[in-house]
Amino acid sequence: MNQPLINLKNITKSFDGAVVLDDLNLSVAENTFVTLLGPSGCGKTTTLRIIGGFETADQGQVIFDGEDISKLPPNKRQLNTVFQKYALFTHMNIAENIAFGLKIKGKSKTYIQDKIKYALKLVNLDGFENRSVSSLSGGQQQRIAIARAIVNEPRVLLLDEPLGALDLKLRQDMQYELIRLKNELGITFIYVTHDQEEALTMSDTIVVMNQGYIQQTGTPEQIYNEPENAFVADFIGESNIIHGTMIRDELVEILGARFACVDKGFGTNKPVDVVIRPEDIDLVEPSRGTLTGICTHLIFKGVHYEMEVTTPDGFEWLVHSTDMCPVGKQVGIHVDPFDIQIMNKPASEDEEAVGVNE
Amino acid sequence: MNKLLRKNLLAGPYLFWSLGFILIPLLLIVYYGFTDREGSFTLSNILSIMTPEHRKSLWLALELSFVSTVICLVLAYPLAMVLRNRGMGRGSFIVFIFILPMWMNFLLRTMAWQTLLEKNGVINGLLAALRLPPQGLINTSGAIILGMVYNFLPFMVLPIYNVLCKIDDDTINAARDLGANFMQTLFLVWLPLSIPGIISGITMVFVPALTTFVISNLLGGSKILLIGNVIEQEFTRGGNWHLGAGLSLVLMIFILISMALIAKYDKNGEGSAF
Numbered sequence: 001m002n003q004p005l006i007n008l009k010n011i012t013k014s015f016d017g018a019v020v021l022d023d024l025n026l027s028v029a030e031n032t033f034v035t036l037l038g039p040s041g042c043g044k045t046t047t048l049r050i051i052g053g054f055e056t057a058d059q060g061q062v063i064f065d066g067e068d069i070s071k072l073p074p075n076k077r078q079l080n081t082v083f084q085k086y087a088l089f090t091h092m093n094i095a096e097n098i099a100f101g102l103k104i105k106g107k108s109k110t111y112i113q114d115k116i117k118y119a120l121k122l123v124n125l126d127g128f129e130n131r132s133v134s135s136l137s138g139g140q141q142q143r144i145a146i147a148r149a150i151v152n153e154p155r156v157l158l159l160d161e162p163l164g165a166l167d168l169k170l171r172q173d174m175q176y177e178l179i180r181l182k183n184e185l186g187i188t189f190i191y192v193t194h195d196q197e198e199a200l201t202m203s204d205t206i207v208v209m210n211q212g213y214i215q216q217t218g219t220p221e222q223i224y225n226e227p228e229n230a231f232v233a234d235f236i237g238e239s240n241i242i243h244g245t246m247i248r249d250e251l252v253e254i255l256g257a258r259f260a261c262v263d264k265g266f267g268t269n270k271p272v273d274v275v276i277r278p279e280d281i282d283l284v285e286p287s288r289g290t291l292t293g294i295c296t297h298l299i300f301k302g303v304h305y306e307m308e309v310t311t312p313d314g315f316e317w318l319v320h321s322t323d324m325c326p327v328g329k330q331v332g333i334h335v336d337p338f339d340i341q342i343m344n345k346p347a348s349e350d351e352e353a354v355g356v357n358e
Numbered sequence: 359m360n361k362l363l364r365k366n367l368l369a370g371p372y373l374f375w376s377l378g379f380i381l382i383p384l385l386l387i388v389y390y391g392f393t394d395r396e397g398s399f400t401l402s403n404i405l406s407i408m409t410p411e412h413r414k415s416l417w418l419a420l421e422l423s424f425v426s427t428v429i430c431l432v433l434a435y436p437l438a439m440v441l442r443n444r445g446m447g448r449g450s451f452i453v454f455i456f457i458l459p460m461w462m463n464f465l466l467r468t469m470a471w472q473t474l475l476e477k478n479g480v481i482n483g484l485l486a487a488l489r490l491p492p493q494g495l496i497n498t499s500g501a502i503i504l505g506m507v508y509n510f511l512p513f514m515v516l517p518i519y520n521v522l523c524k525i526d527d528d529t530i531n532a533a534r535d536l537g538a539n540f541m542q543t544l545f546l547v548w549l550p551l552s553i554p555g556i557i558s559g560i561t562m563v564f565v566p567a568l569t570t571f572v573i574s575n576l577l578g579g580s581k582i583l584l585i586g587n588v589i590e591q592e593f594t595r596g597g598n599w600h601l602g603a604g605l606s607l608v609l610m611i612f613i614l615i616s617m618a619l620i621a622k623y624d625k626n627g628e629g630s631a632f
């Protein structure tokens with residue numbers, strides 16, 4: 001990885017005494033798609049607004065390409081923002097909206113005309129120059145907001161839940177559009193969302209946040225397959241989080257049964273949290289299972305069946321499978337070693353507050 | 359159908375009211391305006407606006423109300439912006455403080471200014487105490503403008519404040535984000551988006567200022583006659599209702615022009631929120 005383009009150093013921010021960001025450090029590499037992911041109130045939008053210059057951090061620095069821009073107003077920053085509710089100028093037509101930033105910079109008329117054409121083509125809205133803002137659908141307005149931002153050739157595009165107001169189908173289409181745009185433009189995207197699927201689909205790097213702290217940073221695969229704590233495991237996808245004991249390297253005891261796993265270095269007889277994704281559980285003949293239980297719940301979800309298997313100790317295992325297991329049937333539970341993810345238990349109550357909330 | 363009829367009946371009392379107290383008086387004004395004392399048709403009441411003294415008072419009224427409107431706009435816009443940017447809760451309280459004087463009697467407030475500006479009034483008293491020469495403050499055009507601005511300023515602030523409150527913070531942030539500094543944001547985003555409020559405010563100040571006779575009576579004395587004073591005198595002292603009605607009709611044309619302007623610029627009816 002090259003030298004980071006944006007570096008947030010020890011950012012702290014509070015509103016009316018409530019701490020929103022606490023000593024946050026984050027670096028963003030050039031030409032990557034970085035997603036800040038977390039539940040509402042986790043500080044992700046505040047982080048974005050601090051980068052954009054709409055909020056000032058109480059403490060800490062925003063370093064952009066080696067320069068401290070913490071005190072710079074938004075109009076002097078080399079980045080552009082796409083707002084959640086589009087924030088188009090309703091008193092201007094589409095062409096005037098897109099031309100706004102360029103006119104301020106005093107670009108020539110022909111340059112602006114070319115740019116408008118190029119940007120509209122890029123967002124698949126050719127010929128919309130003279131339309132009014134109100135005649136456009138939500139998805140179209142959001143594309144114009146993106147076009148209005150990218151004509152300024154920012155080095156970083158900030159996107160604040162830009163797809164939040166769109167319906168599911170449109171949202172999925174726009175996800176692919178954004179990936180395509182990112183690749184064509186070759187610039188850095190910093191994207192804020194609470195939608196884990198959106199984050200997994202588009203990002204190069206996901207930053208999972210909760211209560212003002214970064215929980216984990218990594219590629220979508222890392223975040224999904226190797227969550228570092230129970231919060232991340234729970235927030236990204238569905239999972240079974242079970243209390244277990246690490247007997248020794250590569251062997252963990254869960255609910256009285258011993259499972260082979262691939263994790264090492266947790267010590268011996270150490271209490272841990274174990275994450276098992278519902279789709280990683282194989283339902284087998286009771287005699288072949290590591291644990292046995294009774295199927296107590298069955299829902300058809302389209303692609304797969306969602307089942308609950310209750311083991312004798314009362315734990316309900318969430319299982320996703322394309323094979324159906326009728327309610328009341330006794331089944332065995334089998335998990336492949338590499339599908340078991342071991343996490344340290346939070347060391348103190350403090351750390352508990354920071355991340356691991358059920 | 360029956361339901362519709364019953365719903366329409368609810369408008370009955372108001373229709374009755376407007377028929378008796380708006381439409382009939384208006385028709386009477388038209389009747390008086392176009393007739394002489396014998397009751398025969400004439401245009402002389404209308405055309406008497408062309409006489410030098412009437413023309414002068416109409417022109418003066420237009421001039422003073424125009425100046426007052428401009429002053430109100432210049433004072434009100436920054437104030438409305440400050441109020442809006444203070445955020446909802448605190449902003450509303452300041453607005454409340456601001457409109458509090460409006461609950462006091464209009465006459466009383468204007469008479470208070472009379473006391474302040476008089477030859478032996480409070481201001482000249484203060485000047486005398488500072489050994490400065492007394493100023494001729496009352497009975498000037500300036501005093502009338504002061505009275506107009508003082509009385510009508512809230513009618514400019516409120517519609518502008520209302521329309522500014524509807525502008526989303528992120529719209530402003532977007533302009534800043536795209537490189538606009540404060541002045542560019544003001545002229546390219548704030549002002550164009552608040553035109554409905556400005557138009558509404560202008561009308562709500564200009565129309566009452568144009569027709570006022572109370573302010574000019576109290577602060578302008580008998581020397582400065584606005585068209586409102588002329589009409590009032592024709593009705594009360596001159597006893598020529600026909601002439602007064604004719605001049606009223608002329609004045610109404612100017613009001614209709616400003617109403618037409620609102621209809622043109624305020625298509626969404628946003629400014630009429632107040």
